[in-house]
Amino acid sequence: MFAIRQYEYGPASNLLFEEVPDPSPAPGQVRITVAASGVHLVDTTIRKGGFGPVDFPMTPGREVAGVVTALGEGVEAEWLGRRVTAHLGMSNGGYAELAVAKTESLHALPDDVSFEAAVAMIGTGRTVVGVLHAAKLTPDDVVLVTSAAGGMGALLVQEARNVGARVVGLASGSKLDFVMDNGADAAIDYTRPDWADGIKDMTVVLDGVGGAVGSAALKTLGVGGRHIIYGWASGEMTQISTEALWANSLTATVALGPGLMRRGLRVLEDESMAGLASGRFVPLINPAFALKDAAAAHEALESRATVGKVVLKP
Numbered sequence: 001m002f003a004i005r006q007y008e009y010g011p012a013s014n015l016l017f018e019e020v021p022d023p024s025p026a027p028g029q030v031r032i033t034v035a036a037s038g039v040h041l042v043d044t045t046i047r048k049g050g051f052g053p054v055d056f057p058m059t060p061g062r063e064v065a066g067v068v069t070a071l072g073e074g075v076e077a078e079w080l081g082r083r084v085t086a087h088l089g090m091s092n093g094g095y096a097e098l099a100v101a102k103t104e105s106l107h108a109l110p111d112d113v114s115f116e117a118a119v120a121m122i123g124t125g126r127t128v129v130g131v132l133h134a135a136k137l138t139p140d141d142v143v144l145v146t147s148a149a150g151g152m153g154a155l156l157v158q159e160a161r162n163v164g165a166r167v168v169g170l171a172s173g174s175k176l177d178f179v180m181d182n183g184a185d186a187a188i189d190y191t192r193p194d195w196a197d198g199i200k201d202m203t204v205v206l207d208g209v210g211g212a213v214g215s216a217a218l219k220t221l222g223v224g225g226r227h228i229i230y231g232w233a234s235g236e237m238t239q240i241s242t243e244a245l246w247a248n249s250l251t252a253t254v255a256l257g258p259g260l261m262r263r264g265l266r267v268l269e270d271e272s273m274a275g276l277a278s279g280r281f282v283p284l285i286n287p288a289f290a291l292k293d294a295a296a297a298h299e300a301l302e303s304r305a306t307v308g309k310v311v312l313k314p
Contacts, residue, residue, distance in 0.1 A: 038064070065083075151308050158282060207229050210229070226250070283309055285308050
C-alpha cells in the first residue's frame with residue numbers, strides 16, 4: 001500500500017508519500033480500506049513535536065473512514081464489509097490506503113452518510129459536542145464564534161442556530177460568505193484591527209483561537225457572559241485575569257482537557273455520529289486533498305487557507 005511516512009520532526013515537507021507493507025490486524029482489530037482520512041491542527045502539532053515523543057518512522061493521521069476488509073483474531077464476522085469510521089487515538093496510522101483499528105473504536109455508518117462527512121465528525125465532532133455541553137446554549141444567547149469557517153466553528157454556528165440563539169461568526173475576508181451561508185446572523189473579518197469595535201453584550205464566546213483575537217472577544221461579553229475556551233489556534237491561550245471576570249461578572253470555562261475526558265470520548269463520539277445521521281450536524285468539508293498531497297494539506301491548514309474540515313482521499 002501507499003502511505004505518508006515521517007522520519008523526524010519538522011515542516012510539512014517531512015511528510016513523504018511512500019510504498020510500505022500492508023498492515024495486518026492484531027487480535028481484536030480490523031483492517032480498513034481507507035476512503036477518507038481527517039487532517040487536524042493537532043496533526044500539525046504532532047508533526048512538529050508538540051505532543052511529546054513519537055516513534056519514527058511514523059504514519060500520521062488519527063481519523064479514518066472506509067470499509068472493513070480484514071479481521072483480526074476474535075473479531076465478529078459481521079464487521080467484514082461494513083462501512084465504518086474510527087478515531088485511531090495518538091497511535092496514528094490514518095494517512096494511508098489501509099489502516100488498522102480496534103473494534104471498540106468502530107462506528108458503523110449508514111449508507112447515506114458519506115465517508116468524508118464521517119471522518120469530519122469522528123474527532124472534530126466529538127470535540128464540538130464537548131464544547132456544547134460546556135456552553136449550555138439557550139435561545140436567549142447571542143453567541144460569538146471564533147474561526148467560524150473552520151471545521152469546529154462551522155458546526156458550532158449551526159448548533160447555536162439550532163437552539164434558536166443569534167450568532168456572530170469571525171473569519172478572514174475571503175471566508176465570510178461561507179459563514180453567512182452556514183447560518184450566522186453576521187460575519188466579521190477578525191483580521192481587521194478594529195473588528196471588535198462596537199460589538200457588545202455577547203452572552204457567549206466560543207473561543208478556539210486565543211491570542212489577541214480571544215482577548216478582544218472577551219471584551220465583547222456583557223454582564224454575566226460566558227467565555228468557553230476550546231483551543232488556541234493562534235499559538236497562545238487567551239489571557240483572562242480575575243479582574244476581567246470580576247468587572248462584568250463573567251465566567252470562563254475550559255471545554256477540553258480532563259473535563260472532556262471525564263465525559264467519555266465514546267459517549268461524545270456516539271452523540272456526534274448520531275447528530276450526523278439525523279442531520280443535526282452538517283459538516284463543512286474543504287475540497288479533498290489527495291493522499292500524496294498530505295504536505296500541501298498541512299500547509300494549507302496552517303496558513304488558514306482552508307474552509308471547514310480538511311480531508312485526504314487515497
